[in-house]
Amino acid sequence: MAIHKGRGFACINYPIGMNLGGDPAQALVHSTPDGKFMVALSAIDLGQGMKSVTRQIASETLGVPVEDVYVDTADSDTGPHDMGSFASRGTHRVGNAVIRASAEARKQMLEAAAEELEVNASDLDTDGKGNIHVKGAPSRSITVADTAMAAQFKQGRTLAGRGIFLIPPSDADAETGEMTPVTCFAHAALVIDLEVDDETGDVEVKEINSAYEVGRALNPKLVEQQLIGGAWMGVSHALYETTEPQYPKRDHGPQDFNTYLMPGPGQIVPHNIAVLERPAEDAPFGGKGPGEMCANPVLPAVANAIYNAVGIRCDRLPITPEKILRGLRANGGARPQQVR
Amino acid sequence: MTLAVETYPTLREAAQALGDRARYLGGGTLLMRAVNYGDQSFDRIVRSREVDRTVRSEGQGIRIGAGATMADVLASRDLIALHSVARIVGGPAVRNMATVGGNLFAASPYGDFATALLALDATVQMADGQNLPMESFLSGRARMRGIVASVTVPRVGEGEFRFAKVSRIKPKGVSMMSLAAVLPGVGSGRLGDVRIAFGTMGPTPLRAKAAEQALRGRGLTDAEIEPALKVCCDGLQPADDELATEWYRREVAPVHLKRLLLGGRR
């Protein structure tokens, strides 16, 4: 028996969103009478943090405290149209729509404040703490709450905004495949260290070191959540998951979580992440969506590390102990590759 | 086909009430799943108010009430040898529910506790007073029409019982294979009447009798166990399932048996 250490690498890019466009997102923003802002979306929060990140985007754009913003998803009677949460389109498409809606609401807010302060709206700025002040003269200020009250009850003005972000539908060319993916690309590179048991084919992932470029970490903790959870899912896809162990035969398909395998809490892999931020021009504050791409580099990095450990190319997923053992039998044993 | 729940004061009465379309409720981990998924093979759930969760010494063995949960086993000092088995059944919530009696009926890939009891040569006491050795209980299990009242486990010497569960998910995963061995004489360097049982290597836990035979009179060294490893799948009936193929199970059974006997890694 021997345990063989292996190290593998992979790097990827990920196109954000549905690349041929035609996937609009809308947002509506309005203020309460006392200057809190409600954002209505039809985007879905399925755990990725849609409500939280759009709330931060609205707060930043409006220039008001994040506590004064609340995001409501998704009610088709009150929320405007949105295609949905998939293809990492949420941050990018919905985020842009929220910026537009919030920008318009901000404009109304500054005009209302300007009327109260008797200055030009273009001379005003927000401090992000609930105040609007004259640029360069912080003492000449009015609170957002008072502004909203004045707009509502004195000026007859709404502090509201609407936003849509659309990349119009296009197509791929039939002959050359020419197309405009339009969106930005997120990037990642990742090193996996693992061990392979050459008697059973069992693999134990020991460590992950990674670099993810996400445009901008709109909320660093949400990004971290995605990257750690996503890498776990990548390990799971690489080594465990399948609805059809005998693919393409449909026999013995798992029907519960006991036989549909995913690594448990006893298999947490230390994951050292570096987050890089190169803002994308058309993304909200430059942020690309980290949610989907984070699992992708793990799969090939695991396969490459297994080759490094025992000299077997595992080209069919998931890489089960059986596939490794069959490879070892075919090769006449482990053939460890160069130590990296 | 509305479900009925019938509750009886004693186990004996519950046993008498069982029939073709009834199932007895132990801890519920098997039965309630079947209920939830609309199993059409029964429409009566039979319960007893008499739930025996006691563990006590009895003669040469330890008697475990069939209603004892895995958590009860873990709480019993008498059953310290079986702690390694009870600990790997399900997660904590399942261990608070799953009973020793119920585990005897768990189909592959479940039934790790039954695998251990088979190696230990336990005796099953039915509610009607019948006593069955584990092996005959398991082989007749499919046709069984009674309720288990208790199980009696012979005492084993220190270090003579070994158990391993092979699962890809840690710490709680279902068995790809489980192995239990009783190794009399292990301390002396010469094995006596060895008993080895495999779980998830057939429709019920099964003994590896050829391997048992090959180990008799041997010591636990690489060379001396080699013949046993070669024949360890004789008499087993591994199959393809969601977790592994028959081929893989046959390939790694000797490896895991070797590790169990020699105390290998993983």
Add this chain to the structure above:
Amino acid sequence: MARTPLTFTLNDAETGVFVVPGSNLLDVLRRGAGDLTPKQGCAQGTCGSCTVLIDGVPHLSCLTLAETVEGRRIDTTGGLAGGPDLHPLQQAVMEGFAAQCGFCTAGMLMAAKALLDRTPNPTRDEVIEAISGNLCRCTGYEPIVDAILTASARMQGRTA
């Protein structure tokens, strides 16, 4: 359809419901007693989202025949916070970003509470063992384990 009366204590409140024979406790808690905090993820006993405490120990409510809880005490995440004050476990999960979709959280909290009630200073391995029957698809588990250790430390007046 005939229904059976059933009484139990749910988070300190005496509760009485009528149940359809064969119902599992999860359905009874959610639709009968109106406690929506335990969740159904599988109804097979394989995900742990429905974990509740019965007489203080964790059970899978989806595999518990409702009739068996007559007169017993059931605790759910619905009763975890003391009024407006969050339980330290809730606080730690919140601050530690230890939930994403949140669907497993209520069951996870019950499994963790059962651990800390008995083992106030668990090791990391004990925490892992305690939540081993509770699946999470979002987080990769590490933030959850960390949060439980943080809560334990705070409850013991330590810094994690």
Add this chain to the structure above:
Amino acid sequence: MSSTEFRKDLFADERDDTLKEIGKPTIRQDILGHVTGRTKYFDDHLFDGLLHMRAVRSPHHHARIRRIDTEAAARMPGVRRVVTAKDVPVNLNTLLSLINFGRDDEPLCAHDKVRFLGETVAWIIADTEREARDAVAQVRVDYEPLPHVLDVEEALKPDAPVVNEVYPNNTFDYHGKYDHQKLRFGDVNAAFARADHVIEAEYQMSPIEQAPIETCGAIAAPEQNGRFVCHTNTQALFFSLGTTAKLLDTPSSRLHFIGGTAGGGFGGKVDSIVEPTAVLGAMLTGRPVKFAWDRYEEMQVGAPRGGERWRIKDGVMRDGTIIAREFTGFFDSGAYMRLSPYAIIKGTGHLPGPYSIPNVASNVYCVVANRTPATAMRGFGITAVDFSIECHMDRVAEAVGMNPIELRILNAYRDGDMKAHRRKAKNTALIECCQVAAGKAGWSISADAMAQSSLRGGGLGERGAIPETATDEEGRIGERRAGRTRDTAPSRQPTGRVPAGHAGQAVTAAPVQNPDMEIEIERIGHRIAAQQGAAPAPRAPQPPAGQPTPPRAAPPAAAPQSSYAPPPSPQATAPTYQQPPAPTPPPAPTPPTPPAASEPYKPEQPFSRGVNRPGTSRFLSGTRRR
């Protein structure tokens, strides 16, 4: 223990890190609900008199339905309604018809035949879930099993059973012309001929379950004023609403969909099946109805990530430079299309991965077989191809004896490089990711590799140019079924050329409706847009799509022998799907016109390939209906 560091030193001059809220670790808005258990998922809405709906499912991969006998089921205790295909007003749809993509190919409930194991053939609505299950067991369906095909490449053979009559060749029809999506950039065959190494391999992804802990489900109930409310965990609220409106032939204004909070999704909650089913149940019974998948259905009936197969062939020089890369891909779409044809286009646009390779070709097939339909999953259209590419990169590194990270950096795309889809790369960061990851892992790479940058060296010479491109017309719709085409890989005998430099006009985001919606440039937090002239410039308005759009002019620069033709207009594409069209001769050669290569590819028509019923989208305005 894991750790996270933020490398603020990298690309620092492109960022403004003084934003007030963006970049802060603000606690999640929904977290208090999660930890108290008060977050409301779809099933956390209580209705008095809730009924439960369960599906009767096919035990066959492929079978004709001779008869469905529901009498015994209807008499079972608690049963309120037996529902079959005839109760579905418009029992044919495709998910992306809402954006005019693809042909309606999928019934909500099978009626003539079943095409995959687990397909719905009827439903029971009963007072309790158990009663619904009991009645489901009493439905008798008389099936005539048909030959089935499970493997994607078997399904392409001439004698394979026809799975879905809407796609009689077992492939999605791309552009009304080919049985696959092509990508052609340069001339791979010429490059293979001069490469020092040619490296080929095949990769296979497994079907994977999204496995959210909360299964797909919906509760629908009559609301006041003849409307229906639907609480759902859909990942796409308006897909689900629009699909429901279409299948049930009801105005979308009668539907009130509430969602927005899902217990995980990962792509598995896009398909919009549970919502129309639950609303149908509520319409037929006038009662609140819950329809949700159990875990078995979620795993074996609900759509997985499909099992893609990819073959890659690389031409590589001794120094590790990859000069050609060719792909043959097979998407396992299952019995119905759903999102797979679109995923292929996303995947095609992604090729050849994050590398600058001067010659790229690919053929990708969206294959219909008697399998569970596939759908979206985290990494939509990309995960499997990335697995394949990155495994292949290691094979290449081994063949040329290079450090695998250095090989990637050598071939990495950089700002200004021309990509195979004929747009320039920008905002790249692959090299930096490679360098940082190597550093963190202590995997040493050469000083030269460490000195590289995404910002430098891109777009120089050939890297920034579109090469002359070899094209072919192989794989026309129906050719394979007729036995006239066997090869699936890109052609070895190209018949046409697209001149060097030929590229169309990029599509950009629609501009803001009014200037107030534009965030002030100094508040966007980065300097990219500022440097490049703010947000995308407003474009000339698109021609109204409702008017017939003429086929765009052929590229004036096309060489006389070129068979490179523009994508035909939707009118011209409407093929007869029952009979595969005979191969049409290449369009008449277009005479070359002097202003070479400047006439762009203009995607001026709405996204509409493969639609056989124009105007099916409820979200395109009246003027768009043709």
